[in-house]
Amino acid sequence: MENKEILLKVRNAKTYFPIKKGVLKRTVGYVKAVDDINLDVYKGETLGLVGESGCGKSTLGKSILQLVPVTEGSMEYKFEEGYKDLRKLSRAELDNARKKIQIVFQDPYSSLNPAFTIFGSLEDPLIKFGMKDKKERIEKIGALLEDVNLPRDYMTRYPNEFSGGQRQRIGIARALSVDPELIICDEAVSALDVSIQAQVLKLLNKLKEERNLTYIFITHDLSVVEYLADRIAVMYLGRIVELTTSEELFANTLHPYTKALLSAIPIADPTKKRKRIPLQGDVPSPANPPSGCTFHPRCPECMEKCKSERPVLEEYVIDGVSHFVSCHRVKEALSKQG
Amino acid sequence: MTEKRNDDVVLSVKDLHVNFYTNQRCNKVLRGVSFDIRRGRTLCVVGESGCGKSVTANSILRLLPDLSRIESGSITYYKEDGTEVRLDQLEKNGREMRALRGKDIAIIFQDPMTALNPVYTVGYQIREIIKEHKPGLSRAQLKKESIEDLGDMGIPAPEIRDGEYPHQFSGGMRQRAMIAMGMSCEPKILLADEPTTALDVTISAQIFDLMNNLKAEHGTAIMMITHNMGVVAEMADEVAVMYMGNIVEYGKVEDVFANPTHPYTKALLASIPVLGKGKNQQLEPIRGVTPDPFNRPKGCQFCPRCDYASFVCKTEMPDEEWVTEGHYTRCFNYRKVMADGK
Amino acid sequence: MSTINQSIKRTALDRKMDRIRDLEEAGKLGTKMTNRTMRKLLSNKLAVAGAVLFVVICILCFGAPLFTKYSPTTIDLRARMAEPGGVHLLGADQMGRDIWARMLYGGRISIIVGLGSALGAALIGVSLGMFVGYKGGWLDSIILKISDVFLSFPQMVLIIIIVALVGQKLENMILIFILTGWPSMYRMARSKVLSLKEEEFVQALRAFGISDLKIAFKHMLPNCVGPIVVNITLSTAMFILQEASLSVLGYGVPQEIATWGNIINVITNAGVIRYDWLGYWWMWLPCAVMLILFVLAINFIGDGLRDASDPTQIG
Secondary structure, eight states: OTTSOEEEEEEEEEEEEEEEETTTTEEEEEEEEEEEEEEEEETTOEEEEEOOTTSSHHHHHHHHTTSSOOOEEEEEEEETTEEEEGGGOOHHHHHHHHHHEEEEOSOTTTSSOTTSOHHHHHHHHHHHTTOOOHHHHHHHHHHHHHHTTOOGGGGGSOGGGSOHHHHHHHHHHHHHTTOOSEEEEESTTTTSOHHHHHHHHHHHHHHHHHHTOEEEEEESOHHHHHHHOSEEEEEETTEEEEEEEHHHHHHSOOSHHHHHHHHHSOOSOTTOOOOOOOOOSOOOOTTSOOSSSTTGGGOTTOOHHHHHSOOOOEEEEETTEEEEEOOHHHHHHHHHHO | OOSSOOTTEEEEEEEEEEEEOGGGOOEEEEEEEEEEEETTOEEEEEOOTTSSHHHHHHHHTTOOOTTEEEEEEEEEEEOTTSOEEEGGGSOTTSHHHHHHBTTTEEEEOSOTTTSSOTTSOHHHHHHHHHHHHSTTOOHHHHHHHHHHHHHHTTOSSHHHHHTSOGGGSOHHHHHHHHHHHHHTTOOSEEEEESTTTTSOHHHHHHHHHHHHHHHHHHOOEEEEEESOHHHHHHHOSEEEEEETTEEEEEEEHHHHHHSOOSHHHHHHHHHSOOTTSOTTOOOOOOOSOOOOTTSOOSSOTTGGGOSSOOGGGGTOOOOOEEEETTEEEOOTTHHHHHHTOO | OOOOOTTSOOOHHHHHHHHHHHHHHTTOOOOOSSOHHHHHHHTOHHHHHHHHHHHHHHHHHHTHHHHOSSOSSOOOGGGTTOOSSSSSTTOBOTTOOBHHHHHHHHHHHHHHHHHHHHHHHHHHHHHHHHHHHHHOHHHHHHHHHHHHHHHHSOHHHHHHHHHHHHOSOHHHHHHHHHHHHHHHHHHHHHHHHHHHHTSHHHHHHHHTTOOHHHIIIIIIGGGGHHHHHHHHHHHHHHHHHHHHHHHHHTOSSOTTSOOHHHHHTHHHHSHHHHHOTTTTGGGTHHHHHHHHHHHHHHHHHHHHHHHHHOTTSOO
């Protein structure tokens, strides 16, 4: 992976939401939605971002797009003229960045404006980015709809005439309208029926091939991400606990949380009965995370050290594959092996 | 369906038709659905949104909306003392129906966030149900029962949790409280309508374990509605695959997964990514879209999207055909589907 | 198959369902082109009756010269307190002015005051609500506080105080109503915007860097039209009533201009009539009836619109 070009470098990114209380709206604490994330996104890859609800995966996606205010850290994106921190862009530069990074949302029912036709919903970004001629816009939107396997004339229809899968494809067409390089898919197939999911997944793969796209695919569904992703980052309470290639993650799972997560996923094959690793209790509140390793209260392999000392995400190269993991026990085991 | 009634059958649905009359239109949501629910077994009903799986559960408890009606067919509940109750003939909100709800047949819903009343404590809401079905318990006894119920559901510190309000519970906790409410009167049948769809996988796994324990310890009959094939494989003894208001395939879960005999089941299984099969697995999306319920195909509902459709499929809906013992399909060409292998 | 379980008693609803089912089976029900809101509105008999009444009264008032040959201001001392019938259809008042003519011409002013104030209040309240509500921040909390202050005053008292300050003029009336009417519009628009703001299509527009002004007014406003229209109709009725009550109290539109309120005002200050207002019924009763009918009509339309645009109501 080293020889690959890095498109986005996220360094020590923190997104905290203040908790305000009382008449004076004093800040009494912070929800640490994204807490110290380091991440490289390579050009042309699909990076899966996996975790349970509240782990901060969606917030990380929105932070990259600067849709939520980022508290700390840097997010350097590779522009033609070199790396620039997305947080420190001027207005014009930010507009330019928004042409390069786009997002596809989860809920196909709220992602299109019910009062507008598809053309009406899709034309504003084009106008903004300089396509003043209406004929040109009609042509462009028609081509986009064809790209996502929908007939051209759908652009005159309203969202309520479409099914969930069709709407989601229109959402993808909208993201593509500015010819981005990086698309953040925020739970893009989670709300769809299973038979429709496959259509959208295949479409995403096709578009990636055709347009040389890079995806950050945010989901809670590991079976979807296994199908789609080159590398997978597993998040827990605002942090990345494990990050490696898709094959390596499934073949050589290291972090206890990832192990438990994998064992909890029901597999559509009744002949495979696996041993589940039971997790105790719920995900703690990100406003008040546990000391030390944030996973320790639920971890079946917890040690004394885990309760007090916070493990760092460290890279291990196992059989030539880079494998990041943040766990004291794994570190111990791996260092014994040498 | 089953010629001689098995003693294990606690609820039997036969040729159920349900129509919805919203918007001055008539939508035939259920078009002849038949199945049995057995003691100590889990029946999973699987299908896409709008296929009628939730309507089936709601018809059993007669919780259908006002503008809908059971047109024909029967829902029979076999009580432990041997009497039979025709649920479809009871008054919708009558005394008898209300007495059965919760005590004999309980339901848990998909959304644990809205299914609990936010102004009462969780313990109070559980006690309300116990009071309704076991009159004459003292306050202290009631309290003891509700705390026990919560504890049984694996909720830590149930004495404290009993006095807390729903907003103090997390999603998984609320769903467990819902199940505690559902199980408080030890019902014979538990209907679970997508109980874990709104929950995270690690929490769902806990809920599934809980339901399996109930089945093992109390012999509860479970009917679980889901759209997730993984959940079916994990939980079900029997599975019923629904499409556009019909059960198109029914059988033991191993049989159905190993030998799908209906083209829809087969296509569905081929369209989902399976964990552990890696990046190169082939996904085959089902072509076309689910038909508009007001503009249905004339014959077999799956015909326009089916790879095996023949002439007769366009005009007629096939009847149930028994493939093997306890495994039926509603397809004219099921032999061809089976011969095709997986 | 089509036999219903006989043991359950059949209701009117069952018969209605049978009818729909038979039509559906005969293939006679297609997807209707008229939209659902329109259909629900048309099937609401009160709303339709209200609309008819509204149109009739508007035609009468704005086409007044076609329906009466008298002017509302011509004083004819020979006709003082003339009883209904005769040349004056509804009689004449204490100065011999034709009541029917005054009612029609007065209706113009009342309707213009009511509708104009409602539109003005909506313009200010909705624009503020949409934009400031969407932007949020300190400006939003300040305007929210201001609207709180307005809403916590008894409205009638507030109006009378302002009238005392700026004087009794027709334009002032409208301005005062706008001033006291915008806060409720603002709150309505704001609450709608706060829920729309979380919709993903708004997020998507933000991800393209579309300007806030455009998001608020081009993309979010069309989604609020339903409640805004309902609110405008209902406040039109309210303002017409307020104008009438103020005029009856003597604080409204200047006395010499005929409005519905000013006509009814005779019962409070016109000498003889004050002591025998039942005997001189024609001077105020027809006008009061017209006022009540018109306000009822608007309220029926407003209620009908609200029910029709509410997806949770069956129909």
